[in-house]
């Protein structure tokens with residue numbers, strides 16, 4: 001477990017270093033053109049605080065933009081259909097599935113990925129809590145879980161209700177709220193109980 | 209995904225005009241349904257018109273005490289809106305019962321209404337499907353039809369309408385406001401907005417080519433206890449097998465709308481009329497004309513039991 005863990009850190013470090021080369025101008029991959037093809041479109045994003053200028057085929061999802069063009073491979077592709085949450089990133093302060101949106105739709109917007117939340121030497125409290133509580137096994141779903149978890153705590157603080165909220169006007173922290181709000185993040189290793197423990201810890205709530 | 213060209217529309221008029229004049233053009237809002245289907249080449253637009261920047265993202269009170277919801281208001285924001293929570297709680301509840309937090313942050317009011325069926329054969333491009341390819345047949349009739357509709361179905365298609373939000377909108381007698389390619393506004397009662405499959409299951413809404421949804425307007429609030437009960441295969445992040453939206457009045461009357469069982473969000477007056485006679489009577493009225501398969505016949509029982517559970521809950525609260 002711990003050696004896997006170190007490898008993952010090394011990987012994240014590598015991509016963080018790449019992202020640091022700002023501004024990044026990614027070469028669009030050669031995509032075969034059909035029906036006259038899609039014209040490349042200039043897209044400007046602020047990813048983890050850095051401005052990037054890209055020329056993209058309009059078909060490029062935000063997920064593929066992050067992974068293939070910006071080499072931020074922390075964000076994972078699970079299903080590519082909005083069903084698993086592995087691709088969760090935070091755009092303009094809100095968590096979304098980056099696989100189900102086009103980069104061109106986000107021109108001029110701010111994107112935060114797992115690499116932007118914290119670095120191996122300066123972990124985000126949620127990243128730290130996931131490590132402390134063993135909130136993962138294989139780790140594939142983890143970047144998405146952590147991005148989602150960070151946004152979930154903000155949503156509860158902002159009083160945004162969920163399906164688990166008994167009175168719509170009274171949003172309070174509870175394990176049931178966390179479970180419901182995290183249901184869009186699937187974990188094949190079923191690390192769910194430890195993820196909840198990590199979130200509780202990061203939120204500064206008592207560990208039950 | 210097939211190649212397409214992309215534009216960001218800057219006015220509603222321009223968006224509608226572009227959509228009508230470019231062959232194969234489609235609007236894109238949250239993209240959570242359209243892009244999913246484009247990846248599978250079930251949808252193959254040649255041109256996408258991004259409607260996210262048209263200023264259609266506001267929620268306003270109307271002069272006669274109703275609520276006007278911009279077509280681009282996100283599902284999260286609609287569910288969390290103060291007046292919706294207070295006066296149209298069934299709508300908040302229905303929205304929150306749907307999809308996931310991430311998806312609701314993107315999904316829009318207009319896009320949610322127009323989301324396409326979750327029939328597994330519609331999604332499987334190797335199978336015949338009259339909705340996907342007119343006249344190709346229906347893979348579901350002799351197949352796995354457990355999730356599919358039992359009301360409003362036809363010989364051509366038994367697909368269910370998957371939206372939770374639309375069921376609450378139907379209950380509340382919402383009206384869909386649009387603008388046509390000619391710049392003319394029109395208001396479509398939600399009851400007439402979704403079309404039954406008949407022998408043209410590929411036609412799903414009353415919208416004309418290029419017509420864009422600008423807002424959805426709710427009439428004055430209906431007082432009473434607002435509830436939305438969704439029964440599904442897992443407790444969260446799954447489509448409804450059966451859902452019931454209801455408002456229970458103080459006088460024992462109630463109104464009901466149903467999800468998961470209809471080719472469109474389902475509501476019949478006779479069910480409301482039966483409210484005082486209890487769950488069994490309401491279920492019987494709502495299910496009049498139901499046409500089930502071996503796989504989805506259980507939905508009839510499930511509707512009655514879901515209603516019975518809601519009645520018990522109301523009694524406990526009283």
Ligand SMILES: Cc1cc2nc3c(=O)[nH]c(=O)nc-3n(C[C@H](O)[C@H](O)[C@H](O)COP(=O)(O)OP(=O)(O)OC[C@H]3O[C@@H](n4cnc5c(N)ncnc54)[C@H](O)[C@@H]3O)c2cc1C
Nearest residue numbers: 237238239240241242306307316318319320322371372421
């Ligand atoms: C994994 C998953 C689970 C889900 N679970 C649920 C669930 O439990 N319950 C539920 O109700 N839904 C569920 N959904 C569906 C989700 O609610 C819809 O995808 C979403 O509401 C669609 O909204 P959108 O803005 O993203 O639409 P888009 O994908 O942008 O558009 C959908 C359609 O509407 C058209 N359109 C959009 N806006 C307009 C407009 N203003 N005028 C005219 N046409 C327009 C588009 O051209 C397109 O044809 C789920 C989706 C996924 C991927």
Ligand code: SF4
Nearest residue numbers: 327337338346365366
């Ligand atoms: S039920 Fe409708 S959507 Fe499903 S396969 Fe048959 S025609 Fe297609």
Ligand code: FES
Nearest residue numbers: 078079080085099
């Ligand atoms: S990869 Fe986006 S939700 Fe699965």
Ligand code: FES
Nearest residue numbers: 137139187188189
């Ligand atoms: S840790 Fe393996 S999928 Fe979640």
